[in-house]
Amino acid sequence: MAKKEEVLDPDTLALIQWCTEVEGFLVAGGATLAQAQEHIEDEVEWFTDQFYDGLTPEQAAKEALA
Template identity: 85%
Template sequence: MAKKNEELDPDTVALIAWCTEVEGFLVAGGATLHQAQEHIEEEIDWFTDLFFDGLTPEQAAKEALSG
């Protein structure tokens, strides 16, 4: 029996969109697309905290690139 597709809650949808924007800023800052994606995946808890703390994607990328 197949599982029903689960809908994502609005916070999760917003976080995914936010991370996608962060990814773009990381690439603009010199990371490759693969590096940006890998970093976000490895540090998702940290990025989630930044999201809920109200940082913009650009601010989060600057934090990541300066660290």
């Protein structure tokens, strides 16, 4: 039996893309890729709020690194 592929809604896809961009700015700010990914996972609610509040990925990364 084939596994049914999960379809994500456009908002979720946009959030994932945004977090991927934040990740890059966190790495540019001195974090390793693993550290950036772990931080986003640990603080997913905070990052989600920043996304819906309209922060750019760069702004969110700067806030996270502050």
